[in-house]
Amino acid sequence: MLIIDEEGNEISAITAGRIYHGMKPVPGDHAYAARVDDKVLVEEILPRSGILQRPSPLGRSTQIIAANVNRVLVMVSLKNPRFTAGFVNRALISAEWNKLPATIVVNKMDLCTGDADRSLKEKILTVYGQDGAGYPVFPVSCENGYGTDLLLEHIKRSTVVMTGPSGSGKTSLAKYYNPSLDLRIGELNPKTSKGKHTTVSARLILLDKEITLIDTPGLRMFSIENIPDNELQFCFPEFLPFIGKCRFRDCIHMAEPGCAVKSASENGYIHMDRYNAYRKFIEETE
Template sequence: MAARRARRSRHVQSQPAASGQPGLVLANYGQVSLVEGEDGRILRCHQRRRLPRCVCGDRVLWEAGNPREGIITAVLERHTSLVRPDANGRERTVAANMDQVVVVVACRPAFEAGMLDRYLVATELIGASPVLVVNKSDLLDEDGRAAMEQQLQRYRAIGYPLLFTSTHRNDGLGALHRQLRAHTSILVGQSGVGKSSLVQALLPDLDIRTGELSQVTGLGRHTTTVATLYHLPDGGDLIDSPGVRDFTLLPVPVEELARGFPEFRPFLGQCRFHNCRHLGEPGCAVREAVRAGQIDARRYESYTDIARTMTSR
């Protein structure tokens, strides 16, 4: 999965003027989308040909076909979108219009810092706000918690919110509720980190909601296999996305990649060479900041790993 910036002040693709009423895509099942109208009704909608495929979180225009079905006539501008390569390496948009990305990792097995950094970079590059959630904190004793806190201090130092949660002990769930309030957030993470348990804890009536969505689609309970948007009881929207085995950034220019590391930004433009890639060139201000302890060496190592992977493609 990767992220990209959407064009501003345009629809997703050039579209003819369309009529219809505003709606919000709660989920997409290929040819069928679940669209919530302004009155709260949820309809099963197909979309007109030549429109870009709708995704969860899209704002659309739609027209009623019958009391339970409609036609999507336009897909409105996406402010942000999360994209991942499909099986053939093509870009596939998972969800749109989130302003906050909640990256969930688990205490055990130990999280892979490189993957976490790729998630965080992707979030930065679309202009959304990252939040880091360490789940299953009940598996840590006092010493383990202290060690994990120390390991993650580099993210806190950057300014990323860091929450420890446990659905078994209800730890940290109040803080997570507050973090999600008034935002459109997407929950992302590897399979097995306990994301589904978190969603259940945040949405106590989840089974009822998924049952209602399944009734509308007529497709059975498939909501765990596609990104699905839910309204949170305390305000805000939560997009639950399927777990992934790995997370891959789509290729971006190296200079753009560097901006995905916020701690690099004060030093960008100060290198000896204007086209410095921060990979060993002389007079590199970023590498000097690493040597001076102003940039964490492990974060810089993640940057070089990502940059070299992209340049080798």
């Protein structure tokens, strides 16, 4: 395992299992390490804050993707692989469930050439941006650098974990910001335009502006089935102004009469796509 010392040097270290009280080290962990003979031994993992974890699809155990992070970058591409709202919604729900602020990065804007591409980009901004779900959305290109300065400014002085489908360009973004890094960028499957799961383990990268970036392997999807029906609503930040205003106190905003969330979506205060996504998730977990 690689650890980074106080001066920012990467050092190869080993762990002594027994000292963790069952805690396995995860990317972003803060730890004490000591030199023992010619080895560096991780001796203690410090208490974690800001954890991004995901349940295994069957909900039996959870996997910590990163620790001590204060923002999640949901990294997707406009195309190759094509943007899917389902992935973004699940990733955002996971971030909210973990009480971490999220930012959406839409990569490969250099491929935004036709009318269909431009309207998809506009739609993403409308649904998820400040006038929609309220998330910061950054269209970028690791190919020509479009939007990357603004994004860098947005994440300064923070530790961010990048998550997204394989091939969206997570590692490419890290490499764009620090070209001297020895990181593997993957090719896309020519038939499906999807990634080939190039990054196989998470990697912590220090950038200037006091930014720590955690690159992770691409995910097929975030499982959200562990979230109880009556809590899912709180993972949609744009619902919050309407929650508590429904006729029934225990309304979960499905078929109940007098539902303030439903009527907000009908009157354009909540984007219909997001309300429908919420309904679909509730129906799926039933």
